[in-house]
Amino acid sequence: MTVERADGGGSGERREALGTIARATLDELRHTWSLLDPEPQHEFVRPPEAGMVMVRGRIGGGGAPFNLGEATVTRAVARLKSGAVGYATVLGRDLRRAGFAALLDAAWQTEAHRDLVEADLLGPVRARLAASSELTARRTAATKVAFFTLVRGEDEP
Amino acid sequence: MYVAVKGGETAIANAHRLLAHERRGDPELPALTAGQIDAQLTLAVDRVMAEGSLYDRELAAVAIRQARGDMIEAIFLVRAYRTTLLRFGATLPVDTARMAVQRRISATHKDLPGGQLLGPTFDYTHRLLDPGAGDAAEAPAEADADGSVVGRAIDALGGEGLIEPDSAAAADAPGDLTREPLSFPADRPLRLQALARGDEGFLLVLAYSTQRGYARTHPFAGEIRMGDVEIEIDMPELGFAVSIGAIRLTECQMVNQFRGAGDVPAQFTRGYGLAFGHSERKAMAMALVDRALRADEFGEDRVAPAQDEEFVLSHADNVQATGFVEHLKLPHYVDFQAELELVRRLRREHAARASAATSEAAE
Structure with a gap:
């Protein structure tokens, strides 16, 4: 039995959960939502909507901010009958993905659903992302230059 | 009419x-x-x-x-x-030091923490056409990665004060040329925005001109890095920032001619380039032009096109440029008819003067 967390698990956990949900594919999200039986009653406080955010960089990497260019994003806000309100803002223009993301953020905050969302969605997505970055890092590491110096000159070692 | x-x-x-x-x-x-x-x-x-x-x-x-x-x-x-999309807001400034690098090289430091990571590069290829380039490729080689974040090469010099530090963070939101038309002088954040969306060919050629002596800045590629960076936005409803995904960026830190005067000891100056995607040539050209445009800041004479911000920023946008050049294809029948009438009249007058002069000479 899990402990009741009125604050939705503390902002640190919620923040991490939202970040993970944002990286989930439509299929991953839809699959987890389909496992919630019966399907929770819900409504969209803000139906999925596509738009943009201005991506900012910093001069020199660490200085004053500047506007680099925009990225497409989709956002949605969903409320479950239990009262939990889920928020989603995800890169891209897939309205369905943003809709499911908001629903699953709300489900994650609901005591009855959290374990399933953790086990079926967040765990696998974290594992997929970790495996993908591990593979990228290993492939990149194979292109690391191993410098060696040729000893020249007449001096005996 | x-x-x-x-x-x-x-x-x-x-x-x-x-x-x-x-x-x-x-x-x-x-x-x-x-x-x-x-x-x-x-x-x-x-x-x-x-x-x-x-x-x-x-x-x-x-x-x-x-x-x-x-x-x-x-x-x-x-x-x-x-233009059909609503803007929801702005992201937190991206932290390129935490980039999951797929390529990272420095032409100034051979041995730097994290090493020289070549990644998927055209460099060192022989540029021989390969009709088989569309075929299935071998699986990439793999090697153990220590899993640590690859820090900025520039910090190796920065630590000793040998290089210009990052500018102080500004309190105000940066200017946005998509909201207010560009006016001059433009500050560095606005210039970087214009360069980031500017035409790669135009910036490349300007950057090249600085290397050939038109605003020489003695550049070194301090670091070029490419990889995925997390995008975070503030969620006011929640009271904290969340990651909304990752995008690929290319960053270039140019290290340029050192300056020092009076109380300030000599130190290297910098130019900065940042672009969406794996856009290395673009990021390098942007960094070179950024540095050239800082001429006033370092008391350099503005003598070359790459140092003229009005020239550079007004002509960097290829959509504006192509719009104005290509509009010449649209019907200008009436304009041209008016010019044609004028040329005919001038020729009639010229002929009249010439014939008057001939009859005078004959008398």
Whole structure:
């Protein structure tokens, strides 16, 4: 039995959960939502909507901010009958993905659903992302230059 | 006087129909999918996103296909699409030091923490055409990675005060040239925004001009890095920032001619480039032009085009440029008719003067 967390698990956990949900594919999200039986009653406080955010960089990497260019994003806000309100803002223009993301953020905050969302969605997505970055890092590491110096000159070692 | 010209409707409709047919090409060959363009013409997609100033791989791929591979036309399509979308806000400034690097090189430091990571580069290829480049490739080699974040090469010099530090963070939101028209003098954040969406060819040529002596800045590529960076936005409803995904960026830190005067000991100056996607040439050119545009800051004489911010920023945008150049194709019948009348009158007057002079001489 899990402990009741009125604050939705503390902002640190919620923040991490939202970040993970944002990286989930439509299929991953839809699959987890389909496992919630019966399907929770819900409504969209803000139906999925596509738009943009201005991506900012910093001069020199660490200085004053500047506007680099925009990225497409989709956002949605969903409320479950239990009262939990889920928020989603995800890169891209897939309205369905943003809709499911908001629903699953709300489900994650609901005591009855959290374990399933953790086990079926967040765990696998974290594992997929970790495996993908591990593979990228290993492939990149194979292109690391191993410098060696040729000893020249007449001096005996 | 304006004269309404009609009669082109059928011709235009049929021209567009013909365009669609030509775009599709040989129907015996399979049609390109946006996914294929994204996966196999990745750098074209990156360029369209950078200069279209909109990060969306699928949209850029669709634009490239629709434009029949004409990059500026594709960039134009993306810019036009962009105007149909509402802007929800701005991200927190990206932290490129935490980039999951897929490439990271420094031409100034051989041995730097994290090492020289070549990544998927054209460098050191022999530029021999390979008809087999479309075939299945070998699986990439792998090696143990220590899993640590690859820090900024620039910090190796910065620690000793040998290099200009990052500018102080500004309190105000940076200016945005998509909201207010550019005015001069423009500050560095605005200049960088204009350069980031500027034409790669234009910036490349300007950057090259600085190397050839038109505003020489003695550059070294302090670091070039490419990889994925997390995008975070503030969620006011929640009271904290969340990650909404990752995008690929290329960053270039140029280390330039050192300066020192009076109380200030000599130190290297810097130019900065940052671009969507794997856009290395663009990021390097941007960094060189950024440094050249800082002439006033360092008391350098403004003698070359790359140092003239009004010239550079007013002509860097290829959508604006192509709009003005290509508008010459549109009917100018009335304008030209007026000029034609003028030339005829001048010639009549000239002929009259000439014949008067001849009859005077004859008398």
